[in-house]
Amino acid sequence: MATNTAAGSTNLLKLWPWVVVPLVAIVLPFLFDSGHAINLLSHMGVAIIFALSYNMLLGNTGLLSFGHAVYYGLGAYVAMHLLRSINDAGGEGLPIELLPLVGAGAGLFFGIIFGTFSVRRAGVVFAMITLGLGALVHSSSLMFTDFFGGEAGLFGYRDEAPSLFGVDYAPSRNVYFLVVAWAMIAAILIYLLKKTPLGWMANAVRDNPERAQFVGYDPTIVRFIQFALSAMFAGLAGGLFVITDEIVNDEAVNALTSGAVLLGTYIGGIGYFIGPIVGGTLVTFLESSLSAYTEAWVLYFGLMFIAIVMFAPMGLVGIVHTQYLNWKAxxxxxxxxxxxxxxxxxxxxxxxxxxxxxxxxxxxxxxxxxxxxxxxxxxxxxxxxxxxxxxxxxxxxxxxxxxxxxxxxxxxxxxxxxxxxxx
The missing domain is CATH 1.10.287 (Helix Hairpins)
Structure with missing residues (x-):
């Protein structure tokens, strides 16, 4: 009986982040009066989903991608086209709360298409394929203006779309709460996926693909499923971005966006579920604050990344966790x-x-x-x-x-x- 009670207490302790983090997220917008601060918080929520989706590739499956923004951006573009059609129809159509699902569907669709040939090889070959796909999609965004809108991009209006709950999303605070809701849903689903047999096999393929194949699992199939699901969550983040900013342009699919999610995920710590959450939040905050004070903010990101790779490959969360265990011992x-x-x-x-x-x-x-x-x-x-x-x-x-x-x-x-x- 005592053993069962102790085990139950341990399980409850493991659940505290899922309770504390939403409570903090709900309180935060009431601590800031400026719209800029609330928009920054919304961007952090989008970046968290994006970074968690990227960690499904890098951290869980060992696939280094240089073109993850492809699925984020294409999801955003498809969601924007639907939003514009809703605006043209006088506010009739899909509720705004479900628009991120359209981005998720687009991300999944393109993830399946590009994943059929890109995951056949891992390592450097996969990285180079994703780099080429990223360059291909970004150059296409400047050529096919009917779909991508050219350099100016596409605009839409969230407050002209219907709402499931009758919420007015013109105020940025209401948008923030919608982002928090989707971020929690995505985080829970990604966490649960990590605990499934697919998640365990993704770790096995990452660590030793030959042994995974020996026990009866095809590494290519495992990589393909993880790749497609990762693209789906990236598209979900892109759909949310459309709601927060009401604009999407070629920056959504360029190399800088892919590099930013790579930096955030690795700096936070790819070996920990909370690592991409910390990294995505930190990079978004620094990108917004540093760029306002210095032209060298990209250089600082590069130096931070080099320092993490050389001296703390487990990321910032890994440093804190290691020191905590050291202190506890x-x-x-x-x-x-x-x-x-x-x-x-x-x-x-x-x-x-x-x-x-x-x-x-x-x-x-x-x-x-x-x-x-x-x-x-x-x-x-x-x-x-x-x-x-x-x-x-x-x-x-x-x-x-x-x-x-x-x-x-x-x-x-x-x-x-x-x-x-x-x-």
């Missing part, structure tokens, strides 16, 4: 100060590096490099040597203390603790 005892010292000196080094990058961007890309500009709240002249010397100095001191003082200090403490344990 007593690994932080006696060396917490050394860990915080490494974190602090690393942040100082990053601060100096950011200053150097901003100086370089202003110096090499500005029409007048000698024009003063604000750097971290201080007005500086990029043609003057002093800001460069100070910035390089901060970066060198921060990273130097981290690498040549903090790391050795932590290793000594860990070594002393290990020796003490053996003794």
């Amino acid at each position: 007593g690994g932080w005892k006696g060396n917490t100060g050394a860990r915080l010292y490494i974190l602090l000196t690393g942040l100082v080094g990053i601060f100096g590096l950011v200053c150097v990058i901003e100086l370089a961007y202003h110096y090499f890309r500005s029409w007048d490099p000698s024009a003063p500009f604000a750097l971290m709240g201080v007005t500086v002249d990029a043609t003057n040597a002093l800001p460069w010397l100070v910035s390089f100095g901060i970066a060198i001191i921060g990273f130097g203390l981290m690498l040549f003082h903090g790391n050795p200090m932590l290793k000594r403490k860990l070594g002393a603790k290990s020796d003490g344990g053996k003794a």
Whole structure:
């Protein structure tokens, strides 16, 4: 009886994210008054679905795709055409709440078509095929203007479509709640799919396709089903994007969109279900906030991605989870100060590096490099040597203390603790 009670308590503890996250999502729009902030939250919800769909390929099946935006964008275009037809019919037709299903159906349709030949090979071959498909669809979006609308794209009006529940979706807050509802539905379905035999076989094909084939499963079939389902959820995200922005253009199918979902998924952590959720949210927030403050925001994304790949391949969630397990096992005892010292000196080094990058961007890309500009709240002249010397100095001191003082200090403490344990 005690064992059953403990098991029940453990299962309840595992359900807390599914309760806490929706509650936080419901409260968030009431904490912000600006429409921009609520629109940003809606974009985060769309990015979460998109990243979760991508992780079905990369994290669960081991398929690195450089063209996942194809299904996101095509789903958005098909959903937009239906929305425009509803507008032309005077608001008669499919309820706006079900429009994302049209995008999901389009994503599934194109996923089946392109998946029939792209999943026959994995690894580099698959990656190159998806890269070619992405370039093909993006170039087509600029050629076939009747369907894609050219560079200007297509427009539609969500408030002119009927609603199942009589909700007015002109206010961005109501749109946000619709995005949250679909994000929860998609997250639950993707999570449950991961726990099915198909999900387990996708992991087996990812880890050892030869052994999966030996026990009677065709790796190509498993990859194909995962690919099609992943495209379906990507199309669902595209349909939601149409509702949030009421416009879709060639950016929805370009390489930058595919790269953004790859960055978000990997930075968050492909080995954890919550990883793409964290990564998609973070990348959307940084893309919106950083682009308003610096022209070098794409470079910062690239540096972050390189750092994650080199030093933390399990992503940000993996770092937190590993450190939590280490702390729970007593690994932080006696060396917490050394860990915080490494974190602090690393942040100082990053601060100096950011200053150097901003100086370089202003110096090499500005029409007048000698024009003063604000750097971290201080007005500086990029043609003057002093800001460069100070910035390089901060970066060198921060990273130097981290690498040549903090790391050795932590290793000594860990070594002393290990020796003490053996003794």
